[in-house]
Amino acid sequence: MLSLSTTALLAALPAVLAQTSSSETVLGVYMFHRHGDRTPKVFAPTNLTDLGYREVYTSGQYYRSRYIDDTATFRIEGISPDMVNENQIQASAPVDNVLQNSAAGFLQALYPPVGAGADTETLGNGTVVTAPMNGFQLIPVNTVESGSGSENDAWLQSTSSCYKSELSSNEYFVTSAYNDTLSSTREFYQKLLPIISQAGFNASTATFDNAYLIFDYLNVGRIHNATIPHSNLLTPEVVTQIYGLAATQQWNLAYNASETIRAVGGATLGSQVVQFLNATVASAGSLTGGKFAVQFGAYGSFSSFFGLADLIAINDGFTGITNYASSMVWEMFTNTSAPVTASNYPSTKDIYVRFLYSNGTATDATPPIQYPLFGTNQMEFQWDDFVSRMNRFSIGTTGQWCSACGNTTGICEPYADSAGSGSSSSTTDDGRSGGCSNGISPAVNGVIGAMVTLAVVLGLEGLAMLVFGLRVVSKKRLRGGNGAAGGNGEAKL
Ligand SMILES: *[C@@H]1O[C@H](CO)[C@@H](O)[C@H](O)[C@H]1NC(C)=O
Ligand SMILES: *[C@@H]1O[C@H](CO)[C@@H](O)[C@H](O)[C@H]1NC(C)=O
Ligand SMILES: *[C@@H]1O[C@H](CO)[C@@H](O)[C@H](O)[C@H]1NC(C)=O
Ligand SMILES: *[C@@H]1O[C@H](CO)[C@@H](O)[C@H](O)[C@H]1NC(C)=O
Numbered sequence: 001m002l003s004l005s006t007t008a009l010l011a012a013l014p015a016v017l018a019q020t021s022s023s024e025t026v027l028g029v030y031m032f033h034r035h036g037d038r039t040p041k042v043f044a045p046t047n048l049t050d051l052g053y054r055e056v057y058t059s060g061q062y063y064r065s066r067y068i069d070d071t072a073t074f075r076i077e078g079i080s081p082d083m084v085n086e087n088q089i090q091a092s093a094p095v096d097n098v099l100q101n102s103a104a105g106f107l108q109a110l111y112p113p114v115g116a117g118a119d120t121e122t123l124g125n126g127t128v129v130t131a132p133m134n135g136f137q138l139i140p141v142n143t144v145e146s147g148s149g150s151e152n153d154a155w156l157q158s159t160s161s162c163y164k165s166e167l168s169s170n171e172y173f174v175t176s177a178y179n180d181t182l183s184s185t186r187e188f189y190q191k192l193l194p195i196i197s198q199a200g201f202n203a204s205t206a207t208f209d210n211a212y213l214i215f216d217y218l219n220v221g222r223i224h225n226a227t228i229p230h231s232n233l234l235t236p237e238v239v240t241q242i243y244g245l246a247a248t249q250q251w252n253l254a255y256n257a258s259e260t261i262r263a264v265g266g267a268t269l270g271s272q273v274v275q276f277l278n279a280t281v282a283s284a285g286s287l288t289g290g291k292f293a294v295q296f297g298a299y300g301s302f303s304s305f306f307g308l309a310d311l312i313a314i315n316d317g318f319t320g321i322t323n324y325a326s327s328m329v330w331e332m333f334t335n336t337s338a339p340v341t342a343s344n345y346p347s348t349k350d351i352y353v354r355f356l357y358s359n360g361t362a363t364d365a366t367p368p369i370q371y372p373l374f375g376t377n378q379m380e381f382q383w384d385d386f387v388s389r390m391n392r393f394s395i396g397t398t399g400q401w402c403s404a405c406g407n408t409t410g411i412c413e414p415y416a417d418s419a420g421s422g423s424s425s426s427t428t429d430d431g432r433s434g435g436c437s438n439g440i441s442p443a444v445n446g447v448i449g450a451m452v453t454l455a456v457v458l459g460l461e462g463l464a465m466l467v468f469g470l471r472v473v474s475k476k477r478l479r480g481g482n483g484a485a486g487g488n489g490e491a492k493l
């Protein structure tokens with residue numbers, strides 16, 4: 001009993017002391033976070049390394065000192081500083097060992113063990129029980145549907161599970177830009193064979209097709225291996241080019257200005273941000289809503305969001321692959337001078353949102369940087385304005401998702417009938433919503449075939465997932481062509 005009231009006191013005190021230095025009050029935060037350092041995808045299943053654990057833990061420490069603890073620089077109004085209040089914190093990650101473990105590592109630092117004194121409980125019969133591990137705090141990590149298995153999967157877009165998004169990404173493989181790069185870099189990749197053959201690449205698979213896998217394998221090797229055979233081939237220029245090619249390929253798979261459905265990861269994230277922060281505002285009267293949410297996910301969602309929110313207009317760097325343990329943050333705050341209380345919660349016209357991004361582990365020395373969004377010069381958006389701008393590309397409900405993705409089975413079955421007419425303003429390819437087969441070019445089908453072949457050729461441990469992912473695409477493609485179009489037979493495809 002004693003320990004409980006001590007805890008309550010600990011929780012209450014700092015809230016009173018907070019925000020003395022600034023008239024600004026942070027009301028809620030949504031964060032999207034990449035995993036830390038991991039093993040290479042070619043040797044799936046991937047695992048978070050000690051280094052990766054350290055990275056996400058360090059990021060957690062930084063954000064604790066920014067948002068949570070008594071002396072936090074941007075302390076979130078009313079957040080429990082030491083002992084986690086599960087109503088206030090929401091953590092999520094797809095079903096994926098690297099991402100789930102990254103989330104757990106981050107949370108350990110966000111709310112460290114409560115320590116001696118606060119880690120005991122007195123039972124009804126007088127027995128005092130001490131919690132394990134110095135009062136280690138257990139915080140559940142919920143699963144999100146999209147992105148499962150992404151760290152084992154070379155074909156990241158398949159983990160979106162969105163039919164039209166996969167289709168759109170695949171279209172990149174039949175552009176002349178892709179073709180040109182494939183042929184102009186053939187020799188470059190062949191020269192890497194002495195190094196990458198250890199990972200199973202051979203003359204037919206050492207190409208731009210595998211730009212990301214090759215980059216990933218060498219990147220991990222350069223971090224972890226004291227010696228790399230034939231490392232003389234890895235001159236700084238070559239290393240830069242390996243990265244640049246992978247980044248080009250992955251960017252084009254994640255975002256395309258004329259087919260926003262390709263960026264479905266960013267579109268669903270946009271909605272998650274708005275819904276979470278909106279719920280914080282909606283619970284104003286009681287201040288019981290969530291205050292801090294963190295979702296772990298793959299670099300592809302960063303790219304998708306960067307594209308949709310027009311961050312590339314500011315800086316070309318946003319087309320790069322974000323580093324391990326990167327984080328994007330949406331901070332919702334008010335700058336009204338009156339203290340924020342349940343009965344005196346700011347009205348939405350006095351609530352603003354700003355966006356910050358850390359390209360790699362956030363620390364005091366390398367804090368996240370604030371960027372303007374939506375192709376404007378604006379660093380802060382009034383809440384209603386923020387919501388309406390995010391909603392221009394967000395996909396929030398299952399119905400919207402099914403319609404935009406053109407999925408009609410499984411969770412989408414209830415929405416299948418309206419899939420053709422319920423066009424979402426966030427997609428530019430509504431013409432295909434009816435499953436009309438003219439959206440599916442035979443050429444693309446050929447590329448799918450090529451990709452399957454590629455995966456088979458690679459034939460590495462763990463690439464079964466890649467093969468499987470691609471086969472699914474191709475099979476569903478057939479169904480899309482037959483199904484809703486009604487009349488277009490299999491023959492066409
Ligand atoms: C990851 O861990 C699993 C078991 O924990 C192991 O089988 C696998 O080989 C590890 N992967 C790598 C690349 O070390
Ligand atoms: C008190 O209750 C706990 C949990 O039920 C039990 O393990 C313990 O033996 C009890 N102690 C005494 C002195 O009865
Ligand atoms: C968008 O994708 C299409 C093919 O799907 C391609 O022709 C076009 O060049 C892409 N746009 C950009 C800006 O990459
Ligand atoms: C790409 O190259 C293939 C053959 O390698 C060719 O069939 C296809 O037409 C080319 N596509 C474009 C858009 O250049």
Ligand SMILES: *[C@@H]1O[C@H](CO)[C@@H](O)[C@H](O)[C@H]1NC(C)=O
Binds near residue numbers: 195227228
């Ligand atoms: C790094 O070392 C691991 C383990 O010995 C090995 O499997 C891998 O091929 C090496 N990577 C490179 C790029 O040499």
Ligand SMILES: *[C@@H]1O[C@H](CO)[C@@H](O)[C@H](O)[C@H]1NC(C)=O
Binds near residue numbers: 274275278279282387
């Ligand atoms: C915000 O929440 C309120 C109350 O739950 C709801 O009526 C409103 O539609 C939500 N707005 C958005 C943009 O989600």
Ligand SMILES: *[C@@H]1O[C@H](CO)[C@@H](O)[C@H](O)[C@H]1NC(C)=O
Binds near residue numbers: 316318319322
């Ligand atoms: C993040 O870092 C990577 C690698 O250092 C770089 O290529 C990329 O452009 C950076 N992204 C941004 C937005 O600066």
Ligand SMILES: *[C@@H]1O[C@H](CO)[C@@H](O)[C@H](O)[C@H]1NC(C)=O
Binds near residue numbers: 335337
């Ligand atoms: C609050 O911040 C917004 C956005 O930066 C600004 O336009 C407004 O003037 C500020 N209000 C006060 C009271 O400081």
Ligand SMILES: *[C@@H]1O[C@H](CO)[C@@H](O)[C@H](O)[C@H]1NC(C)=O
Binds near residue numbers: 203457459
């Ligand atoms: C490349 O390796 C795969 C097995 O991993 C093999 O099936 C294929 O024939 C090889 N290709 C060449 C050109 O050696």
Ligand SMILES: *[C@@H]1O[C@H](CO)[C@@H](O)[C@H](O)[C@H]1NC(C)=O
Binds near residue numbers: 161407408410411473
């Ligand atoms: C949507 O369709 C794609 C391709 O047909 C499929 O791989 C994916 O599992 C579907 N997603 C859901 C949620 O049913």
